């Protein structure tokens with residue numbers, strides 16, 4: 001008998017029936033990183049690679065019950081949040097993070113799906129800014145999400161730097177503003193650490209429509225790396241490296257914004 005302990009992780013997110021984004025992307029990413037994934041389903045989506053057809057948030061009692069089940073048993077080393085839908089569910093998640101003292105917690109402030117469907121309403125945005133940001137260890141907005149949280153347009157590198165500083169002032173310890181929505185042949189993710197140190201991670205911009213769930217995948221790779229004991233800085237750098245590697249070997253699934261190939265870095269992950 002061969003037995004070993006593996007780091008346990010948690011995704012607090014919405015389900016994507018299409019399997020490419022949301023908690024399915026999280027669980028696939030965690031599995032590929034050789035950590036054990038548990039999950040709190042905050043809502044269901046009927047979704048495919050073309051669009052989101054329907055959304056059903058989970059009743060708060062059931063969200064609470066899932067947290068209680070997990071924290072009665074598991075030894076969770078790191079967690080993340082994804083789509084949280086509305087104020088009621090953001091507040092339920094915040095109160096469970098406090099009740100169970102869940103840290104480190106990576107907050108991916110998911111607002112819209114690739115096809116444009118909203119996964120967070122206006123009251124939910126306010127609750128994320130006022131209640132979830134202050135307890136986040138890392139927050140990972142893409143550029144449109146950073147603009148909403150910052151409350152201003154982000155057009156220049158200086159704007160990115162100012163937006164990250166603003167988000168850190170809301171209480172998030174470490175901030176990554178993701179560059180997937182930048183134009184051109186290259187892109188950069190801007191990282192502002194709790195220490196005040198900042199850096200950018202530059203990469204080639206791969207020309208593909210098969211990148212559904214890149215944001216979910218980055219944040220869950222970071223969670224897996226944290227659970228394995230990497231520093232915040234290294235967890236972020238390695239998370240982005242995973243995205244770059246898997247973007248280079250596509251799988252052909254669906255007829256729209258296809259999912260990532262989560263198997264694509266099997267030779268690299270220890």
Ligand SMILES: Nc1ncnc2c1ncn2[C@@H]1O[C@H](COP(=O)(O)OP(=O)(O)OP(=O)(O)O)[C@@H](O)[C@H]1O
Pocket residue numbers: 021112113114141142143178179180181187188189203204205206207208211212213214215216217218240243244247
């Ligand atoms: N075309 C691309 N080439 C290389 N890296 C990319 C590309 N698109 C996104 N990324 C990387 O993927 C990660 C997610 O960035 P992005 O800005 O796309 O997040 P997102 O909009 O939240 O993703 P999604 O909505 O698909 O989940 C970042 O690390 C970014 O650098």
Ligand SMILES: Cc1ncc(CO)c(N)n1
Pocket residue numbers: 013014015016021022023045047082083110112113114119212213214215216
């Ligand atoms: C459920 C869900 N969460 C997150 C995203 C964003 O990728 C999505 N499309 N669907």
